[in-house]
Amino acid sequence: MECISHLTPNYARLPVKFVRGEGARLYDEEGKEYIDLLSGIGVNSLGYAHPKLTKAVCEQASKLIHISNLFEVPYQEELAQKLVETSYGRGKGKVFFANSGAEANEALIKLIRKYWRDRGEDRYEIITFKGSFHGRTYGSLSATGQPKLQEGFEPILPGFVYAKFNDIESVKKLISEKTAAILLEVIQGEGGVNPAQGAFMEALYRLTRKAGILLAIDEVQTGNGRTGKYWGFQHYGIVPDLFSTAKGLGGGIPVGALVAKSEIAESLTAGSHGSTFGGNPLAMRAGLVVYEELENGLLNHVTRVGEFFKEGLKSLGVGKVKGKGLMLGLELDKPCKDLVLKGVQKGVVFNCTAQRVLRFLPPLVITQEELERALEILKEILL
Ligand SMILES: Cc1ncc(COP(=O)(O)O)c(C=O)c1O
Incomplete structure (x- = not known):
């Protein structure tokens, strides 16, 4: 019989089907x-x-997979605490849970705009970087400085301008009275594994402090221990005002998060943003195991x-x-x-x-x- 695929053709897949894995080994059919x-x-x-992740996920699946953010959700506070303690310090930040990197970035972009609106300022423009990747949803795609990924999907969202990575002068040229924030990956992943230079990050940090704008970091790929520190920005001795993360956070269970300094996070008032699946108990349990392992020598x-x-x-x-x-x-x-x-x-x-x-x-x-x-x-x- 002719082989017909019922999947959209947007992935160029390799001809291999992995069916199980163990440690860092995969096995095909x-x-x-x-x-x-x-x-x-x-x-x-x-x-x-x-073993620990499998046990925690199975145990949680047998109790409660999803309940909705209309209620208190088991383990959300515990995982949020880990994300804040490893970045800003206990009590100094707040977390919104999503399901993916793009969704965490949507929350980040919305919070940046809302933060300035709440202060009565007409600042909405976000400076991002050429070669960056922030996701495929409209907000995150608009933040992504790669025209080839936006092609055919225009019009993209207004309010994003793109500087040259590791070039502080190109950033300075884009700063205006409309600038709300600068958003970057400390190592551009999809863009070719390009690390930000130390001097560039320091200058960027100083620039945002001087201009009174927010510094936002996309830790979707670099976060949760990937670079040997909890967060990629910790290699640079700077702390952003807010950051997003996802990928490794749930060890395979979909989960994303926006983490922001408490005073900034306050702008996400009740009803202003949300996600049906975000922060479900299954993903929270998985995230807690990942953090336990990171703390215990990983x-x-x-x-x-x-x-x-x-x-x-x-x-x-x-x-x-x-x-x-x-x-x-x-x-x-x-x-x-x-x-x-x-x-x-x-x-x-x-x-x-x-x-x-x-x-x-x-x-x-x-x-x-x-x-x-x-x-x-x-x-x-x-x-
Ligand atoms: C830095 C960065 N941000 C955002 C994303 C989007 O994440 P997701 O595919 O989970 O939406 C990615 C995915 O590769 C990424 O590397």
Whole structure:
């Protein structure tokens, strides 16, 4: 019988179907084993079939999966506390829970606008960056500084202007009496694993303080231990006014969050924003397990094996190695799309972004031995 797909054609899928996993290993329908260097694009932070995560999720599923934010939701306060304690400090921030990165960014964009409206100021413009990625919904897509992703979906939302990443002068030129905030990823993920330079982040921070505007950071990909710290901005010694996160937060269970300084978060008054599924008990339990693991040595593990992997990638001598912790990129001098399929054929999973950058976002639990083996395979593919 002819094979007919009933799925929209918006994903260019690889011809492999993973059916289960264990730790940082994946297995396909035939039982073939793969080392996973992608974790479902930075989502499966605890890898696959993690005993504690599995137990907590199963236990919660047997009690209460969803109840609605019309009521107090079990475990929301506990996870919100973790997100605030690891960023602003206990009692100094507040959290809105969503289901994805784009949705967390929608909340972030709305809060920025509402914050200024509440103060009677006509500031609504957000400066974002060329090469950035903030999601596919209209607000987050409008914030995304990549015209190719917006093409065909115009008109995009007004109120976004795009500066050059790591170029403070280009930011200064865009500041006006309409500027509400600056929004950026501290490491542009989809844009090619491009870290912000230290001097740029410091200058950006000072600029926002001087101009009296908000500094917002998209920690969707860099957050929750991915770079070896809870939050990517912690590598730069600065604290944003608000930030979004998602991906690794639920270890595979969809969950996103907006975290803001308390005085800013106050603008999300009762009824001003919401989400049916956001912050359900199942996702909260999963997030709490992720944070328990990060606290119990996983962060240090990420730094240690991340450094090992980075050095290993450098030693291949085939391109520029970029990124922090377990968010690494290898920039080649040629397109890398075909290498992804070669990787799959040889039993290692990674992805290609910005045409020439191999992107590695392994589960945070990956072992040094697994990375050693992955490096051997990468060597075969690349040399
Ligand atoms: C930095 C960043 N922000 C936002 C998003 C969008 O997240 P989601 O796909 O969960 O909507 C992504 C996804 O790749 C991302 O990397």
